[in-house]
Amino acid sequence: MKRDLLSVWDLSAKEIDWLIKRAIKLKSGIANKHAPLSGKSIGLFFEKPSTRTKVSFEVGIYQLGGQPIYLNPKEMQLDRGESIIDTVNVLSRYLSGLVIRTYLHFATMVFSLHASIPIINGLSDLHHPCQALADLMTIQEKKDRLKGIRLAYIGDSNNVTNSLIEAAARTGMDMTIACPEGCEPEPDLLNRTRDEAKGEIVVIRSPEEAITEADVIYTDAWVSMGQEKGSKKKKGRLRDYQINSALLRRAKKDVLVLHCLPAHRGEEITDDVMDGPNSAVFDQAENRLHTTKALLEFLIK
Numbered sequence: 625m626k627r628d629l630l631s632v633w634d635l636s637a638k639e640i641d642w643l644i645k646r647a648i649k650l651k652s653g654i655a656n657k658h659a660p661l662s663g664k665s666i667g668l669f670f671e672k673p674s675t676r677t678k679v680s681f682e683v684g685i686y687q688l689g690g691q692p693i694y695l696n697p698k699e700m701q702l703d704r705g706e707s708i709i710d711t712v713n714v715l716s717r718y719l720s721g722l723v724i725r726t727y728l729h730f731a732t733m734v735f736s737l738h739a740s741i742p743i744i745n746g747l748s749d750l751h752h753p754c755q756a757l758a759d760l761m762t763i764q765e766k767k768d769r770l771k772g773i774r775l776a777y778i779g780d781s782n783n784v785t786n787s788l789i790e791a792a793a794r795t796g797m798d799m800t801i802a803c804p805e806g807c808e809p810e811p812d813l814l815n816r817t818r819d820e821a822k823g824e825i826v827v828i829r830s831p832e833e834a835i836t837e838a839d840v841i842y843t844d845a846w847v848s849m850g851q852e853k854g855s856k857k858k859k860g861r862l863r864d865y866q867i868n869s870a871l872l873r874r875a876k877k878d879v880l881v882l883h884c885l886p887a888h889r890g891e892e893i894t895d896d897v898m899d900g901p902n903s904a905v906f907d908q909a910e911n912r913l914h915t916t917k918a919l920l921e922f923l924i925k
């Protein structure tokens with residue numbers, strides 16, 4: 625039976641552990657002489673801009689011996705009214721897998737339901753599971769463990785936050801989300817993950833409190849793609865949630881700073897922190913490639 629990755633929740637704790645170990649091995653170069661995607665084509669259907677996801681998938685597919693095909697919805701018959709269901713039906717007969725970056729998470733579910741090939745969510749309004757895998761790998765690399773790690777997420781709760789919450793619950797990290805009113809994660813997602821979480825997942829207001837005991841500090845854009853309406857007001861509410869050197873001084877000396885990128889320097893994070901000694905944001909971005917390759921090996925048969 626085909627497997628999809630729509631959210632981190634689609635993976636068991638054991639599978640996440642395998643993917644991270646495999647990605648670390650692939651990064652070391654030990655396991656690179658094989659071509660599991662030889663003769664296979666993978667579609668990349670992107671309705672939103674992307675640098676890391678698009679390029680890491682294209683390069684990863686190529687390195688595994690396969691062929692990536694970038695599909696711009698604006699250049700497809702979809703744009704002239706062909707239905708998603710017919711499109712997915714046809715694509716399933718050519719491709720061995722399909723990565724989608726879209727607006728409504730519901731669309732990834734429609735693709736999943738009607739496709740006979742694995743569907744990988746390359747970002748929706750609710751989830752960004754491929755990012756979370758690279759984040760976990762980076763934490764494992766830098767801190768040598770996941771279980772018991774204290775992750776502080778500061779800022780707007782979004783797709784990246786949701787995937788990190790699921791990742792924390794599955795791997796035994798503790799997670800504190802510090803955000804202003806109106807920027808909290810979905811209560812349903814919180815309740816569902818808390819039921820299974822081995823660590824604690826809490827939402828508080830104070831970024832200072834959140835980072836005090838943190839091993840990892842994470843932030844993301846204050847305004848996500850497709851959510852530009854009302855952004856001026858929202859940015860005002862998030863003003864006190866910037867990751868800057870004053871905040872970092874209150875954290876542990878060896879705290880790791882992560883950001884999924886693209887960063888809005890001077891908004892959610894300052895230059896000195898992003899380019900400073902605690903930051904691993906570019907290693908994190910590199911790890912998108914290694915985790916993507918591990919994921920492709922795992923899902924594409």
Ligand code: CP
Pocket residue numbers: 673674675676677678747755884885886
């Ligand atoms: N982090 C991430 O998904 O980046 P892109 O939007 O560039 O793909």
Ligand code: NVA
Pocket residue numbers: 747782783784844845847848849884885886
């Ligand atoms: N939360 C951001 C992530 C970008 C990679 C967005 O959805 O725009």
